Amino acid sequence: MKLLIEQGRVIDPENGVDQVTDLYIQGEEIVALGAPPSEDYSPDRRINARGRWVLPGLVDLSARLGEPGHEQKATIASETRAAASAGITTLVCPPDTSPVVDSPAQIELINRRARQACGVRVHALGALTAGLKGQQLSDMAALKRAGALGMSQALRPMGSHLLLRRALEYAASHDITVYLHPIDWSLAGQGCAHEGAVATRLGLPGIPEAAETAALGVLLALAAQTEARIHVCRLSTARGAAMVARAVEDGLPVSADVCAHQLFLTEMDVADFNSLCHVIPPLRTLRDRDGLRKAVAEGSIEAICSDHQPHEADAKLAPFPATLPGMSTLETLLPLVLRLAEEGVLPLPEAVRRVTAGPARILGLKVGTLGVGTRADIAIVDPERGHGPGPDNWLSAGRNSAFFGWEFRPRVTHTLVAGRVIFELQARQV
Amino acid sequence: MINQDNPAGSRPAAGPLPPSLQFNAQGRLRHLLTIEGLSGALITEILDTAESFAGMNAQAVKKVPLLRGKTVMNLFFEASTRTRTTFELAAKRLSADVLNINISTSATVKGESLLDTLRNLQAMYVDMFVVRHADSGAAHFIARHVAPHVSVLNAGDGRHAHPTQALLDMFTIRRHKGDFTRLKVAIVGDILHSRVARSQIHALNLLNTGEVRVIGPKTLLPAHVEDLGVHVFHDIRAGLRDVDVIIMLRLQKERMESGLLPSEHEFFQLWGLTEERLALAAPGCIVMHPGPANRGVEIDSRVADGPQSVILEQVSNGIAVRMAVMSTIMGGSVNQGAGA
Incomplete structure (x- = not known):
């Protein structure tokens, strides 16, 4: 199968490409850019990309897919379909499924379900500790052999700093990246909102900034001590972002991400008791939002992820503290990231890098670029199509989005994985 | 029967609240949540209405x-004895039928959702x-989901609000002090966990109180x-001066x-009222x-029972104020009531 994407604005930050040109695909790979790979190249299909952007397929560092164990919320089939419609071609699911991903069998199950789905590549992180209980190391090497891209403790506490140190050392011995959420659970307590003016007014138990910075202090100290590769998941505070920026500057083997909604929503969105904005880490202050944006612009936050967490309707239908945290965000990842560029936070190619080459580097995957010889994972975007996410055009089984009613300009028109079109916007889906 | 109370119509029920959730389209108080x-x-x-009911209570x-x-x-x-009892009395004195349901011991324990x-x-x-x-937020949640003809009166949600308690406190202060603009009011103790304090602070500020102080350790x-x-x-x-x-x-015992x-x-040594x-x-x-x-914890018995204490008055005023709130919400005009 030969596929020619004609005259799109090809944006490939990893290779410094940003130009209107032709992109040639053959089989699973990109075979040429600009001029055909050979004189006898005749495409089986042409996609007219005039006026559109041709981006590397998005790489999402964290999306919960419901399976295994939470099929009432979502399934790998439903969520990969949503991902495809949003230009996401690679996604990583955290290990806090039910049962948790602490054995190769769980990884095989996820891989099998993903193969039966629409084609979006799904990778799992393995549990850092057995059962994610924070008491005993998991069989990391076996998990890695089965395909786990790294180990994570997800949103579960670690038994002690000593165990965390051991886990990092053991992971480093196997060249495994450890994905850790900087949350000190004893400081977070029963909190469900940022400890600040809004939580005070609403009488909601707060999660202080120090829950993040204290945990980060420990992580960074152990990164220096053990030289293990640590990826800091879901920063939420300006101070935390500054700590990571310093650590990166000091040359520690540390990377970090933020989820897209943290760059747009703040504690104000929780008022009055909007359970759709109940997320962990909590939405924080405008100052934090701006500090995170700055770190994204400067590159010390290398990746923006969706932190997708689909829920059934009932999970959000209760008084705020009794609702489950998390937002359904696959379908707003790219629109929000592109809006950052629109708002002048960072140039468009850099914004694209935060959801393509940035996360791919962290994961150690050869994706997120449009280089010749790489797998043809591509998202084609119409920058002027206009799109208002809402219940009528939403594909994720989780409809718990705080962005229904927002208006976005860009819209994904095609998504390709390994040279195959897995999503194509129909004319009526405008 | 469930009403989303949302002019946009098609959105799922969770989402930002309309700013006027407490008021109906005509600007009348429909729910009292905060x-x-x-x-x-x-x-x-509301305080004026309560004043007319208060006279009636002595008849x-x-x-x-x-x-x-x-x-x-x-x-x-x-659980609550005093608040529930005064709500019950208030409703009965307005000739309503009253049902008391203690849910903590029934449905939700069996896994039935609040909705x-x-x-x-x-x-x-x-x-x-x-x-x-x-x-916190339970009364808002319920108000968003009741049928259009049903009103919700918040009798305390988490740490968030206890509006009728604040109103009866304003009523009590006004009876003793009149004008709020020259008053200095101090609220002492566990502000952190107190829905009463939050509602009092809002009410005092809306009534243009001269100065509102809170006194306590940073932990509270x-x-x-x-x-x-x-x-x-x-x-x-310094705070009481x-x-x-x-x-x-x-002060709840769990705080220790x-x-x-x-x-x-x-606590009594440092913040108790003597x-x-x-x-x-x-x-x-x-x-x-x-x-x-808690006598001997936040307040000395001699003060609680002393000549400057109005603690028992607060309880009796609770009935009149709750009658006033209920009649305001449920539409009976003031003059139709006690004044007649």
């Missing part, structure tokens, strides 16, 4: 037919839910409490276990407590 969003004028109107026949034929359901997800419980109770043709719940003050419009004091002697009203808050305080003894400390306040200062008081 003091925030009310006007000083409306508070004054031999204590009933008016304002809410005859209406059904009020006291829906208490958290299911509500739907079932609503099917019994209730006109007003009086709700107390341990979660919520973050950015000053944003609510109060001056913060950690030293009770020249105040006209002292409101003591109840969670490391917020060393001991009850130390006769000696009361003497620092302005002459004629009144002492209030939403009850039930």
